[in-house]
Amino acid sequence: MIQLHALDYLAIGGYFVAVVLIGSWAARRRTTSDDLFLAGRTLGPLAVGFSLFASNISSDTLLGLPGAAYRTGISAANYEWMAGVVLIFAALFVLPVLMRARVTTMPELMERRFDPRLRKYLSAVTLFLSIVLDTAATLYAGALVLTTFVPALGLWETCLGLALFTGAYAAAGGLRAVVYTDVLQALVLLCGAAALAWIVFGQFGHSWAAVADSVSPETLSLIRPLDDPGVPWLGLLTGLPIVGFYYWTMNQYVVQRVLGTRDLAAAGRASIIAAALKLLPLFLMTLPGVMAISLLPGLDEPDQVFPTMVATFAPAGLAGLILAGLLAALMSTCSSTLNSAATLITKDFVQPRHPHLDEARLVRSGRIATLVITLLAALWAPMIQHFEGLWNYLQQVFAFVASPLVAVFLMGLWSRRLGAGAALRGLACGHAVSALLFGARELGLVTVHFTVLGGVLFAATLLLAWIWMRVLGERDAPGEDKLAVIARTGLPRLPADVYVGAGLVLAATAVLLVVLG
Secondary structure (H helix, E strand, O other), X not given: OOOOOHHHHHHHHHHHHHHHHHHHHHHHOOOOHHHHHHHHHOEOHHHHHHHHHHHHOOHHHHHXXXXXXXXXXXXXXXXXXXXXXXXHHHHHHOHHHHHHHOOOOHHHHHHHHOOHHHHHHHHHHHHHHHHHHHHHXXXXXXXXXXXXXXXXXXXXXXXXXXXXHHHHHHHHHHHHHHHHHHHHHHHHHHHHHHHHHHHHHHOOOOOHHXXXXXXXXXXXXXXXXXXXXXXXXXXXXOHHHHHHHXXXXXXXXXXXXXXXXXXXXXXXXXXXXXXXXXXXXHHHHHHHHHHHHHHOOOOOOHHHHHHHHHHHHOOOOHHHHHHHHHHHHHHXXXXXXXXXXXXXXXXXXXXXXXXXXXXXXXXXXXXXXXXXXXXXXXXXXXXXHHOOOHHHHHHHHHHHHHHHHHHHHHHHHHOOOOOHHHHHHHHHHHHHHHHHHXXXXXXXXXXXXXXXXXXXXXXXXXXXXXXXXXXXXXXXXXXXXXXXXXXXXXXXXXXXXXXXXXXXXXXXXXHHHXXXX
16 A cells, blocks of 8 residues: 655646646636537647647557566567558548548538448447447546555546546536646656656666666567467568557547647647657666566565565655556546547537537537436446456457558548448448357467457458458449548648658657667
């Protein structure tokens, strides 16, 4: 148990006061539905870049990354640097399409390219993932840490309390409150994680050679063999980019921030800022987890590595800042997913059925949806304790569910011939294959790593959609109006500094792979 001191409580209390003030300020501004869901499309690149980073580096990441590194080594950081590569790809090739389309949700783009069936399909899957993965896993991770710090707290009650607090300010202030609190949360998170990483590194005399001597060489390698339980090299080339593409391009709670920027230039710069920040978790979260292998041997539950490091190494006064960082990460992701889920329900289900609702009723429906989703996620969150490891829970579900979605989205983006019927049938068949592979893997009939299976599912869905396209032929040929939103020619170019920034981030990533490969 961590003994919190007066300075710890001061740091935690100051953080909560700041969040309440920011949420109250955002709630007092005009609250049209566009303002609630997209902040009036007025957000700048710095705020959105930090918001993208903070919403992704949540409490489940703070626990999951060190835990995965403690179990299998720094190959867990492949998820992080790959995210930067995906963000750059999205900035150069996907953002121009999104910004020209002026959509509010990603499913809306699917409707323009195909038909309302694809819009509702993607929206329903995204809502499911938002509840059982993004929000519930974050609540569970935060509650796990808090109950470690304060054992008198119960897991169920803590999940519910965290959910209600976060849902309240997300419902009140909308995306503007979410993004501006994300900036504060990102700064608190970076400071707390950096301080702890430096202290843990100090246990080795701040000597990299001492760290390398204390653990086996394979734990300090990013590129791992095909039978590696962490991230095998084939999964790094296939599954990780696919899952990353879904997360950073199709996942509503992430892309909603980009859609809220004032123009394409701001969106591109925000993506490059986030891509640069995604290089930091290797140093702030993954390497400390590897160092803990020799500092804290024999831990029964790897997900407890981070709070155990805090309890063991953080001096008086710092524990509160780190706990505030954990709460910051938790609330950042929860507020993001809750706001985006409310956007999906309102824009993809409520408004199409009731097109004549005025702005006040749309805003009210969005806030009600936020609170309902909050309660559902809080009820599911404690159930995650019955699964094997938080990090595997997150990544496996994403790999099996997201890969078919990415296949159909990219095929529809770049192929004029893919019609709505073939896309829907190909996607449904892809998810059927996904369910079969998931079941076979759980039963031990298939032992292939889930990142590799993600690539298999992507290729299988492409093939199935192509087969349906051939079967349906001209009966399913899309009209030219369905292709109006898809990039072909004449899209605006990004500013030169975006390309320069992208080159610098890719160069830094290449250096990391050479040094730690």
